[in-house]
Amino acid sequence: MSNNWRRTTWLIATGLLMGALFSFQSKSVTQANNNYNRESRSSIFKEIQIVKKSNQNLSEQISDLEKELVASTDKEKALENINNDIVRMEILTGQRDITGPGVKVEVNGEMEALWFVDMVNELYSAGAEAISVNGIRLVQGSLGFDTIPNGQILLTGEILQAPYTFEAIGDKNVLKNSLNQSGGIIERIIKTNPEYQIQVEDQDKLTIEAKKAD
Amino acid sequence: MKIDKALKSVNALITSFVVAGVLIGVLVAAQFQSSVAANSYLVDELNAQKELLQSFDDDREALKNRIFDLRKQIEENRQTLELSAEKVSLDKLDTLKTQAGFNKLRGKGVRILLAEGKAQNAQSDSNLVHAADLRDLVNLLRTASVEGISINEQRIIPGSTINALGSDVLVNRVKTASPFEINVVGDVNLITNRLSDQSAYPDLYRRIKNKDVNMEMEKLEQVNLPAYDGDFSIKYATDVK
Secondary structure (H helix, E strand, C coil): CCCHHHHHHHHHHHHHHHHHHHHHHHHHHHHHHHHHHCCCHHHHHHHHHHHHHHHHHHHHHHHHHHHHHCCCHHHHHHHHHHHHHHHEEEECCCCEEEEEEEEEEEECCCCHHHHHHHHHHHHHHHHEEEEEEEEEEECCCCEEEEEEEECCCCEEEEEEEEEEEEEEECCCHHHHHHCHHHCCHHHHHHCCCCCEEEEEEEEEEECCCCCCCC | HHHHHHHHHHHHHHHHHHHHHHHHHHHHHHHHHHHHHHHHHHHCCCCCHHHHHHHHHHHHCCCCCCCHHHHHHHHHHCCCCCCCCHHHHHHHHHHHHHCCCCCEEEEEEEEEEECCCCCCCCCCCCCCHHHHHHHHHHHHHHHCCCCCEECCCECCCCCEEEEECCEEECCCCCCEEEEEEEECCCCCHHHHHHHHHHHHHHHHHCCCCCCCCCEEEEEEEEEECCCCCCCCCCCCCEEEE
């Protein structure tokens, strides 16, 4: 009786211990997977690169502004700088035709609005200075991709027809690599829509027209 | 016979203990292994990367303050020139800066508060406000021809970016997190009309309806938007003469 009782106690204790260890093991593996999925290393690495690049741009901006400050007391130089600023702002607001190197992306497939939004975000994140979609320059007031009831995409009152062409001016290598990187926007679109055909070409010279008059 | 039976019983007991011991040994070893390989290393690495990102954020603040001071001094110097030609150019520049989002903006509009709700279960992240949710919402607001948008004091301009950083979000490359205050200047009726269209942002709308994500909207007579103060450069685009 005493032996049986002791044996039972040992078996119960062993079972409990094994159960506890199984539980801890399972929890630690789940935790590790959650950490990995939610904070993918490639993603945080990419963001570090973006913020680092942004700080470099700010430093360059400071250097330009310091020169501009010195010149700002000289009337002639001050006026020249004001005119340069005006040209830059006219480029930003889409009032001038512009040209430069960049990438051209052609998507063959009925793309949803969310992919237009993500593609544009990806291009700006990679340093695009100007973007057009099917020839429409993206500026304040022409940025919303609207889905009309039949599923077509409306941009600034125009229905976009496939193939959709994105043109972006900027560092063509950075832009192309950013789009084509593993886990990047092209891979994500293809993974969700395997039937799409997407071509990315770097271009030595692209021309993006000014926005159409309101 | 009784002795044989007793010996068999003892052997069975010993065998079960040996098997249990081996199993426990394997589990203990696996536990230690997973602790080192999965938790400690990965989390340490992520923490190091986050610290690095924080140091870049701190640098960024200092750089932005310096830019603000320099622009202010340049502006003051320009104002003292007081010549008609410069005055015309300065007015033109000011108008362009307003169009581009480089000036503060004030006007009628709405304030949207978007915050994560309670997690329904540990495996789901449907209660989180993702960067993609904010991108979709900004896109929707843009279809309402708004004059300006800001998210947590970051002015949204055409070249603004919204990206995920773990559970945080980078808006204009500046780290921010839930709750998100989205201020919008524009036609209030048009904005509320667009926001009521659930087909325009189905995923976020479903989560708001399920109370996974909390969204509140307030119509305001006056909304103040900050000026864009992030980096911008034009190195590759040139004017077509």
